Amino acid sequence: MPVTEIPLDPRHLAERVGEWLRPDGPEGDVVVSCRVRLARNLAAHPFMARLGPEEAHVVGEVMREVLVDTCIDGETLWVDMASSSPVLRELLRERHLISRDMCPENQAPLPGRGLAFGRTETLSVMVNEEDHLRLQAMAAGFQPESAWEQVRDLDLHLEQCVEYACDDRLGYLTSCPTNVGTGLRASVMLHLPALGMVRRELEKVFNAAQRTGLAVRGMQGEGSRAVGDLYQISNQVTLGRSESQLLGELSGLVPEIIAFERQMRTLLLAEHRSGLSDRVHRSLGLLQSSRAMPTDGALAHLSNLRLGLHLGLIDAPSMGTLGELWIQVQKGHIHALCAQDGSEGLLDVSQRDKLRAGLLRSRLAQ
Amino acid sequence: MPVTEIPLDPRHLAERVGEWLRPDGPEGDVVVSCRVRLARNLAAHPFMARLGPEEAHVVGEVMREVLVDTCIDGETLWVDMASSSPVLRELLRERHLISRDMCPENQAPLPGRGLAFGRTETLSVMVNEEDHLRLQAMAAGFQPESAWEQVRDLDLHLEQCVEYACDDRLGYLTSCPTNVGTGLRASVMLHLPALGMVRRELEKVFNAAQRTGLAVRGMQGEGSRAVGDLYQISNQVTLGRSESQLLGELSGLVPEIIAFERQMRTLLLAEHRSGLSDRVHRSLGLLQSSRAMPTDGALAHLSNLRLGLHLGLIDAPSMGTLGELWIQVQKGHIHALCAQDGSEGLLDVSQRDKLRAGLLRSRLAQ
Numbered sequence: 110m111p112v113t114e115i116p117l118d119p120r121h122l123a124e125r126v127g128e129w130l131r132p133d134g135p136e137g138d139v140v141v142s143c144r145v146r147l148a149r150n151l152a153a154h155p156f157m158a159r160l161g162p163e164e165a166h167v168v169g170e171v172m173r174e175v176l177v178d179t180c181i182d183g184e185t186l187w188v189d190m191a192s193s194s195p196v197l198r199e200l201l202r203e204r205h206l207i208s209r210d211m212c213p214e215n216q217a218p219l220p221g222r223g224l225a226f227g228r229t230e231t232l233s234v235m236v237n238e239e240d241h242l243r244l245q246a247m248a249a250g251f252q253p254e255s256a257w258e259q260v261r262d263l264d265l266h267l268e269q270c271v272e273y274a275c276d277d278r279l280g281y282l283t284s285c286p287t288n289v290g291t292g293l294r295a296s297v298m299l300h301l302p303a304l305g306m307v308r309r310e311l312e313k314v315f316n317a318a319q320r321t322g323l324a325v326r327g328m329q330g331e332g333s334r335a336v337g338d339l340y341q342i343s344n345q346v347t348l349g350r351s352e353s354q355l356l357g358e359l360s361g362l363v364p365e366i367i368a369f370e371r372q373m374r375t376l377l378l379a380e381h382r383s384g385l386s387d388r389v390h391r392s393l394g395l396l397q398s399s400r401a402m403p404t405d406g407a408l409a410h411l412s413n414l415r416l417g418l419h420l421g422l423i424d425a426p427s428m429g430t431l432g433e434l435w436i437q438v439q440k441g442h443i444h445a446l447c448a449q450d451g452s453e454g455l456l457d458v459s460q461r462d463k464l465r466a467g468l469l470r471s472r473l474a475q
Numbered sequence: 476m477p478v479t480e481i482p483l484d485p486r487h488l489a490e491r492v493g494e495w496l497r498p499d500g501p502e503g504d505v506v507v508s509c510r511v512r513l514a515r516n517l518a519a520h521p522f523m524a525r526l527g528p529e530e531a532h533v534v535g536e537v538m539r540e541v542l543v544d545t546c547i548d549g550e551t552l553w554v555d556m557a558s559s560s561p562v563l564r565e566l567l568r569e570r571h572l573i574s575r576d577m578c579p580e581n582q583a584p585l586p587g588r589g590l591a592f593g594r595t596e597t598l599s600v601m602v603n604e605e606d607h608l609r610l611q612a613m614a615a616g617f618q619p620e621s622a623w624e625q626v627r628d629l630d631l632h633l634e635q636c637v638e639y640a641c642d643d644r645l646g647y648l649t650s651c652p653t654n655v656g657t658g659l660r661a662s663v664m665l666h667l668p669a670l671g672m673v674r675r676e677l678e679k680v681f682n683a684a685q686r687t688g689l690a691v692r693g694m695q696g697e698g699s700r701a702v703g704d705l706y707q708i709s710n711q712v713t714l715g716r717s718e719s720q721l722l723g724e725l726s727g728l729v730p731e732i733i734a735f736e737r738q739m740r741t742l743l744l745a746e747h748r749s750g751l752s753d754r755v756h757r758s759l760g761l762l763q764s765s766r767a768m769p770t771d772g773a774l775a776h777l778s779n780l781r782l783g784l785h786l787g788l789i790d791a792p793s794m795g796t797l798g799e800l801w802i803q804v805q806k807g808h809i810h811a812l813c814a815q816d817g818s819e820g821l822l823d824v825s826q827r828d829k830l831r832a833g834l835l836r837s838r839l840a841q
Contacts, residue, residue: 383766383829384767386766387765387766387767387832390764390765390766391761391766393764394760394761394762394763394765395757395761395764398756398759398760398761399753399756399760400749400752400756400757401749401750401753459749463749466753475841
């Protein structure tokens with residue numbers, strides 16, 4: 110049974126992206142990916158709020174052994190947070206493998222915290238984040254059932270290895286009451302550039318989602334418009350409904366949003382083709398020429414390119430390249446891919462902006 | 476003696492630019508060109524305010540014959556305004572050969588108005604604009620003496636052919652009292668991108684100019700910052716000083732402005748090299764990729780390229796290409812160079828913006 114102990118080489122990890130960013134997923138013109146995560150806790154240990162450092166370490170060790178034996182994707186990669194570099198932790202966060210809460214910036218990671226994940230990054234388990242275990246499956250495009258089946262299989266397997274904290278009436282017990290019951294949160298990452306251009310239309314989507322107990326939020330940044338036009342829609346309720354009911358609610362609304370976005374794209378193309386073409390080509394020109402590019406700018410221009418590719422306004426770069434760049438323009442990836450070997454800590458913003466511009470120029474060279 | 480009667484082919488004219496846009500003029504990194512014009516009137520006819528259509532026609536005919544015989548630059552081109560196309564008139568205005576007042580847009584040109592100019596566009600004479608004659612010489616870079624000598628020679632020649640309205644005490648008489656005396660206005664076209672970035676510094680230049688009886692204004696557009704960072708500095712007084720005194724005032728201040736602009740460029744390069752480089756490369760990328768480009772945007776980006784070339788931040792396109800594009804991105808030139816043959820009147824803004832973007836892409840292709 111293969112066991113891969115880290116140190117994982119950040120540069121090597123940063124060069125590729127997870128399977129969930131494959132460009133050929135179902136409804137891939139609008140849906141980037143979907144994700145299902147399950148919150149679980151061990152019956153044998155106090156929950157996180159009351160877990161001391163030594164016992165946290167014990168939980169981490171127990172789960173590391175179980176998860177490495179589990180052989181996710183044929184080979185489990187394990188990262189101990191406390192002994193990992195800030196760059197590697199940032200990379201994992203940008204790849205959606207760990208949450209921001211797992212390792213807040215400028216804080217030493219709590220003991221016992223770790224991450225197990227497979228080579229394709231489809232399946233992963235955070236240990237000792239808000240709950241003892243956070244199981245996650247991600248899939249490309251709109252296939253929440255596939256993600257659900259994969260995380261369920263992992264869950265069934267782990268349940269044979271450890272005893273979960275469970276209540277006959279409530280279901281799975283969790284640190285935060287909002288997760289009690291199924292412990293399930295399903296989410297879909299949507300690329301909504303056309304709806305994003307018409308604020309009023311996007312608000313309709315937000316309102317429709319809220320009425321059915323779903324939440325929509327921008328993936329990056331705060332305020333009115335999401336950076337890169339990426340939105341996440343997810344269920345807010347976990348209790349009193351079955352897993353398939355929860356997935357069903359999401360699966361009911363998302364196709365409507367997809368149709369709405371496509372309709373707006375068709376409309377834009379019919380009525381503002383030349384303006385849209387100009388916008389897309391300018392973004393390409395800027396990414397091919399700038400000498401300093403902040404993350405938000407890069408994501409906004411990449412969003413325009415993604416839209417342009419789907420609408421046939423440009424034919425290069427490939428959708429695969431765009432998917433990689435979406436992840437690779439973020440700060441941890443820029444550091445891992447572009448910094449001189451041996452440089453300590455994260456680069457400063459202005460250095461990163463220059464390296465990001467260089468990366469984009471070389472990847473998008475004509 | 477060669478006589479070229481128009482119709483002049485607008486496309487043919489638009490393809491080249493005047494000698495005064497040659498990039499190798501003295502102090503050409505800051506001074507685009509200089510110009511000296513003389514206002515003159517014929518003693519034998521009433522001034523313009525009292526000149527009836529028939530007599531205006533007579534003045535036009537008299538001057539056409541004299542000017543064609545004068546053989547400017549070896550061959551005088553003559554354009555009768557009333558019988559010329561709106562596109563040709565717009566071209567001539569954009570090339571600084573006629574004023575906006577010569578042929579206001581959407582008005583039929585007054586009878587008797589005409590323009591004589593030479594192949595190199597160094598010398599030209601407007602007939603029946605505000606005065607019967609407006610003689611003009613333009614020269615590349617900072618050589619006002621050269622422009623003065625050329626226009627003076629033309630003036631001396633014409634004075635042998637026609638009798639000027641002149642007063643022993645006042646000097647040359649003109650329609651507007653602000654031109655009485657020498658009838659001379661000298662101006663210098665300056666490219667001040669570095670001073671333009673620091674509003675406060677530019678205001679110092681404006682104030683210094685005003686104190687010495689000179690006026691500074693942006694070449695295009697209204698308000699705070701000149702489009703394309705082009706400024707014109709010219710004398711406001713024409714009376715009570717000799718021609719050489721007037722030129723001397725301009726020649727005294729301009730070198731100070733040149734030194735000031737160069738100093739700001741050096742400072743910018745030392746302290747903001749990467750930001751400046753990013754700005755220049757983004758402009759190049761946008762001009763190479765956009766699908767719709769308004770005139771102001773084009774001029775602003777061309778200004779960045781001109782600065783970038785002089786500072787060694789880019790090495791292409793050539794300064795000669797930039798000089799041509801500066802003129803050719805304007806609406807009359809876009810029409811002449813890009814419109815389908817036989818199209819009537821000027822194209823609409825959105826058509827022009829697309830054609831301008833296409834012209835820029837093809838001229839700046841990597």
